[in-house]
Amino acid sequence: MYDFDTPALRTGTGAIKWDLRQSAFGNGDALPFWVADSDYMSPPEVVDALQEAAKNCVFGYTVPTKSYKDAVAGWVSRRHGWEIDTDWLVPSTGIVSELSNIVRCFTEPGDKVLIQTPVYDPFAGVVRDAGRTLVENRLLCGGDLRYTMDFEDLERKLAAGVKMMILCSPHNPVGRVWTREEVCRTAELCEEYGVLLVSDEIHWDILMPGRVHFSAGNAGTDGNVIVLCAPSKTFNVAGLKCSNDIIPDAGLREKLTKWKETLHVEGSNNLGMIACEAAYTHGERWCDEQNGYLWGNAELVRAVLAQRLPEVRVAPLEGTYLMWLDITKTGFGSRAVCEKLNRAGAILNDGYRYGDDGFVRLNIACPRAQLRAGLEVITACLAGELKR
Numbered sequence: 001m002y003d004f005d006t007p008a009l010r011t012g013t014g015a016i017k018w019d020l021r022q023s024a025f026g027n028g029d030a031l032p033f034w035v036a037d038s039d040y041m042s043p044p045e046v047v048d049a050l051q052e053a054a055k056n057c058v059f060g061y062t063v064p065t066k067s068y069k070d071a072v073a074g075w076v077s078r079r080h081g082w083e084i085d086t087d088w089l090v091p092s093t094g095i096v097s098e099l100s101n102i103v104r105c106f107t108e109p110g111d112k113v114l115i116q117t118p119v120y121d122p123f124a125g126v127v128r129d130a131g132r133t134l135v136e137n138r139l140l141c142g143g144d145l146r147y148t149m150d151f152e153d154l155e156r157k158l159a160a161g162v163k164m165m166i167l168c169s170p171h172n173p174v175g176r177v178w179t180r181e182e183v184c185r186t187a188e189l190c191e192e193y194g195v196l197l198v199s200d201e202i203h204w205d206i207l208m209p210g211r212v213h214f215s216a217g218n219a220g221t222d223g224n225v226i227v228l229c230a231p232s233k234t235f236n237v238a239g240l241k242c243s244n245d246i247i248p249d250a251g252l253r254e255k256l257t258k259w260k261e262t263l264h265v266e267g268s269n270n271l272g273m274i275a276c277e278a279a280y281t282h283g284e285r286w287c288d289e290q291n292g293y294l295w296g297n298a299e300l301v302r303a304v305l306a307q308r309l310p311e312v313r314v315a316p317l318e319g320t321y322l323m324w325l326d327i328t329k330t331g332f333g334s335r336a337v338c339e340k341l342n343r344a345g346a347i348l349n350d351g352y353r354y355g356d357d358g359f360v361r362l363n364i365a366c367p368r369a370q371l372r373a374g375l376e377v378i379t380a381c382l383a384g385e386l387k388r
């Protein structure tokens with residue numbers, strides 16, 4: 001069994017989540033549950049590969065090797081049932097920067113780009129900062145807090161001149177793992193209305209029991225889809241800046257590659273690719289065990305809140321390690337709630353930034369003891385507020 005209980009040493013390492021607590025939230029001692037990385041260590045197989053590489057004492061310019069590309073294709077096939085050609089891979093150094101490249105490459109200033117809110121906030125940022133027009137297709141929140149897509153609204157908006165749709169799959173922050181039907185319908189609508197589908201699947205490996213991820217690349221719309229994936233969330237290697245675009249269509253691939261060349265955006269990170277290859281070659285058991293551990297953490301959150309703070313309800317977690325908590329019954333908006341929690345000693349993300357002020361986001365990718373301590377802070381603080 002792998003060890004997820006031992007905390008990684010992070011304070012003083014430049015870790016955003018830990019070292020920016022004071023400057024960003026005014027409480028350098030608060031327990032951090034914000035930035036989406038993990039507070040336990042990366043798989044030993046990944047660490048060994050990096051240490052082995054360091055023994056070679058050289059870190060020069062590199063391109064993706066055949067064994068690297070085979071490892072990525074093997075992972076995509078084994079874990080996600082999608083058979084890809086290694087020629088379809090375009091290396092990138094992070095999903096958000098690549099989204100920015102993609103938006104600027106395939107759309108013109110003023111063009112409409114659709115996102116499904118509430119959603120990971122940099123989606124809106126890359127669209128707006130590129131001078132494109134943001135179109136929102138809001139997700140529907142069910143009585144059980146399970147979200148679904150509003151296909152009527154989606155179709156209407158796609159038909160009204162949208163050029164690109166950015167799908168978040170699995171979805172951060174609402175925790176949905178979109179079904180095959182949902183993904184196929186989305187992909188087909190995009191194809192029908194000539195809207196390029198860009199699917200951010202960075203969380204695709206982090207699946208709760210019984211959930212199966214269906215990649216947009218598998219929806220049969222090969223000429224109209226770009227899938228973005230990375231080992232960063234799954235194996236806690238986000239700082240190594242290694243991600244992969246999977247682009248089945250040669251025309252789209254060439255256009256993006258040429259665009260990146262004109263910007264002098266260079267391909268890949270040497271150590272990132274070493275970590276990625278090791279993770280995708282040796283990381284299956286670790287990934288499965290991590291999913292089991294995260295599910296245990298999610299159950300702890302549900303149990304503690306149900307018992308001590310039933311006013312705060314939790315959206316069902318199907319995928320990702322990010323839990324979406326409904327705080328509307330506190331009577332405060334998400335920013336006010338987060339400020340109170342910061343002062344009390346727990347840093348969460350306010351839902352306002354994702355497009356829903358009635359929720360906060362809790363990252364549960366940490367040792368269980370840390371989560372338990374955080375839940376003490378959260379329940380004591382918010383229960384106190386509710387009594388006032």
Ligand SMILES: Cc1ncc(COP(=O)(O)O)c(C=O)c1O
Nearest residue numbers: 036094095096097120172200202
């Ligand atoms: C949906 C989603 N996309 C992208 C990212 C960030 O990816 P990167 O660090 O590769 O830019 C995150 C991180 O939280 C995310 O949740």
